[in-house]
Amino acid sequence: MSKYLLNKFLFMVDRDPELVERYRSEPRELVTWWEAEYANTVLNCHTDEASTWLRFDDVEREALATHDHVKLFELGAHPFLTLTLFIAVFERDNTEPLEYQKSYGARLAHFSMPYPDIAT
Amino acid sequence: MATVVAVIASTHHPFYYRASTATGEDRPPFADEWTSKILAFRETLTRARPDVLVMVGSDHFHQLWLDNMPQFLVGKAPFYDANWYNEEREFGLPRMLLKGQEDLSGHILRAGLDSGFDLAFSNELRIDHSITCPIITLRPEADLPIVPIYTNIFAPPLPQPKRFVQLGQAIRDIVESWPSHLRVAVIGTGHLSLELGGPRQFGPHGPDPEFDQRAVEWIANGDLDGCLREVTLDSLHSPGNATHGFMDFMLMMGVAGAGAKADYVDTLDLFHTMEAYFTWYPNGAPAA
Numbered sequence: 001m002s003k004y005l006l007n008k009f010l011f012m013v014d015r016d017p018e019l020v021e022r023y024r025s026e027p028r029e030l031v032t033w034w035e036a037e038y039a040n041t042v043l044n045c046h047t048d049e050a051s052t053w054l055r056f057d058d059v060e061r062e063a064l065a066t067h068d069h070v071k072l073f074e075l076g077a078h079p080f081l082t083l084t085l086f087i088a089v090f091e092r093d094n095t096e097p098l099e100y101q102k103s104y105g106a107r108l109a110h111f112s113m114p115y116p117d118i119a120t
Numbered sequence: 121m122a123t124v125v126a127v128i129a130s131t132h133h134p135f136y137y138r139a140s141t142a143t144g145e146d147r148p149p150f151a152d153e154w155t156s157k158i159l160a161f162r163e164t165l166t167r168a169r170p171d172v173l174v175m176v177g178s179d180h181f182h183q184l185w186l187d188n189m190p191q192f193l194v195g196k197a198p199f200y201d202a203n204w205y206n207e208e209r210e211f212g213l214p215r216m217l218l219k220g221q222e223d224l225s226g227h228i229l230r231a232g233l234d235s236g237f238d239l240a241f242s243n244e245l246r247i248d249h250s251i252t253c254p255i256i257t258l259r260p261e262a263d264l265p266i267v268p269i270y271t272n273i274f275a276p277p278l279p280q281p282k283r284f285v286q287l288g289q290a291i292r293d294i295v296e297s298w299p300s301h302l303r304v305a306v307i308g309t310g311h312l313s314l315e316l317g318g319p320r321q322f323g324p325h326g327p328d329p330e331f332d333q334r335a336v337e338w339i340a341n342g343d344l345d346g347c348l349r350e351v352t353l354d355s356l357h358s359p360g361n362a363t364h365g366f367m368d369f370m371l372m373m374g375v376a377g378a379g380a381k382a383d384y385v386d387t388l389d390l391f392h393t394m395e396a397y398f399t400w401y402p403n404g405a406p407a408a
Contacts, residue, residue, distance in 0.1 A: 004186055011181055014206050043187050069317075079317025079361055080274070081181060088209060101322045108319035115318060115361055119276035120186055 003076045004120045005039060005054050009064060010081035012038060014088065024089045028065040035061070070107050076116040122224075122298040125305055126168035127400040129339065129372035130161070132177065132253035132309035133393065134211035141212075150390060157388050157397065158257045164384045164399035165258045167406040168305055172221050173259065174228075174267045174295060176308030176371055177250030178274055182207075183242075190240035191279050192287060194232070195247070195268035196225035202247045202255075216252055221265035224298055228267060231294040237287060245270075254307050271371065273310070273364045281351050284367040285344060288374020306375050310368030312336070312394045313359035320360060322392045328359035332394040335366060336387060339398050342380040344373050369396075376400040 013019040013034070022030045040051045056064070063071035067089070072082050083104065090100045136158065139151045182204045184190065202216035225241075232239045247268050255262050269291070272278055288308075295304050312335050313328035320327040338347040347370060356363045376382070384399035 007186060011185060015182075015204065017205060017209075043185060073317070078181070078275075081317075083317035083321075084206060084210065088206065091210075098322055104317075105315075105319050105321040105323075111319050114357060117276075 002054060002056065002060070003078075003118070005056060006060055006064070006072065006075060006077040007081055007120065008039070008054075009034060010077060010085050014081065014085040020085070020088045023085070027067055031056075031061060031065045069104060073108055073111065074116055076118050078118050079115075122172075122295055122300045122302050122304050124292060124295055124375075124402050125170055125303045125406075126165055127292075127372065127376045127402065128165060128254075128258065128305060128307045129369055129376075129396075129398045130254060130257070130307075130309050131311060131393065131395045131397075132250045133390070133395060134207065134213060134249045134253060136253060137214070137256050138212040150388075154388060154390070154395070157386055157395075161384070161386060161397040161399070162258050162260075165305060165307075167408065168401065169303060169406070170264060170305035171302040172224060172267070172304045173264050174224070174269065174291065174304060174306045175251045175254065176269045176271065176291075176306070176368055177247075177254075178272070178310075178365060178368060179270050180248055180250065180274065182248040183246050184270065184272075186275055189272060189275050190270070191272045192237060193240040193242055193245075193270040194225055194229050195220065195245040195270075196222055196229065196241050197243050197245055198222060200245055200247050200266065200268060202252045204246065204248055207249050211249065213249055213252065216255070216262060218247070218255065218262055219265040221267050224295070224300070224304070225267045227298045228269070228291070228294050231297060232290060235290050235294070237290060250309050254309050258307065271368055273367050278353060278364060278367070280353060281356075281367050281370055282348055284371040285348065285374040288371040289377070291371075292375045292377065306372070308368050308372040308375070310370075310372070311363060311365030312369075312396055314362040314365065314393055315360035316362040318361045324391060325389060326360070326392065326394045328363075329389075329394070331359035331363070332396075335369070336385070336394075336396055339369055339373055339396070340382045340385045342373060342376060342378060342382070344370075344378040347373065372398070376402075
């Protein structure tokens with residue numbers, strides 16, 4: 001399990017308009033591709049300096065592939081990263097202001113303090 | 121020596137730009153009151169006639185990342201590009217270019233290190249809405265050089281609250297020791313209670329109005345002792361999962377000084393957060 005890698009996925013996809021669209025339309029394919037091609041990229045380094053060991057466990061991979069923000073919260077993914085990417089993916093479907101944002105919170109209503117630890 | 125002509129603390133709500141520029145049916149019902157409060161708040165900086173802005177904020181995983189996360193970082197660059205694609209996308213924020221004040225950046229780094237703060241620095245820092253929002257609200261001309269200072273309120277492990285206060289006190293001393301005749305305003309943004317990505321987000325008020333009320337009193341009265349007695353890294357989870365940004369308000373209380381009552385205090389209860397605005401004049405209020 002790697003909260004860091006979950007966060008790294010959310011961080012990298014959120015900042016790239018093309019990846020945001022691919023995550024919306026083909027999430028499972030995008031997660032598979034990203035894990036194979038980018039999970040071990042050391043940011044800001046030449047590709048020959050890539051790390052070798054980062055990978056999702058099955059639960060993490062499935063949570064990302066199914067847009068399951070509730071499971072990501074439970075796993076300790078950074079809530080700001082999850083929220084901002086998922087707003088990018090789903091806010092456009094709103095029929096009224098903040099509709100998605102409010103439903104996002106409501107689906108987490110069964111969580112009480114303390115929330116899952118987000119330290120990596 | 122330089123003069124600290126104003127110390128200003130506020131929230132950095134990224135929707136202000138969109139709300140204040142919206143027209144017709146797109147303009148939210150709270151926009152006029154919000155704009156009115158911002159114009160009054162802006163005047164508190166304008167009256168101080170600053171030459172330079174030292175700006176404290178927190179990167180929101182835009183440039184700073186978990187592979188190499190600094191706790192406190194000072195920008196030292198001639199210019200700063202500002203705002204990011206995902207802020208443009210989500211908040212409608214404009215791309216900006218702000219001029220740096222490298223001499224003051226260098227002085228803060230040298231004097232900060234010498235006074236016990238192991239400050240990181242960046243010569244290529246693209247800044248985000250924690251610093252551009254106060255530019256938009258307080259100095260929309262964006263004509264003054266800045267020194268950005270980023271704190272980590274976001275990626276555990278975080279520094280203790282008292283460390284933020286101590287850094288604020290050090291920043292005040294360091295700016296006042298800068299061999300310059302320029303007038304400096306120190307501006308910082310943080311949060312009161314706030315929940316993002318959790319079950320209490322986007323409610324009709326901030327997630328913890330009681331905390332907000334106490335926090336506003338601590339800041340307005342410069343009650344650092346009371347604040348430090350009650351606020352810990354653990355306690356800040358209760359008022360909302362993003363409330364650790366309150367430590368940037370504590371840093372600004374350190375800049376203003378223990379016991380220093382704010383000369384200007386205003387708040388606005390928005391739909392999911394309490395906006396709060398504070399100004400101190402260390403050398404007395406300038407003429408209106």
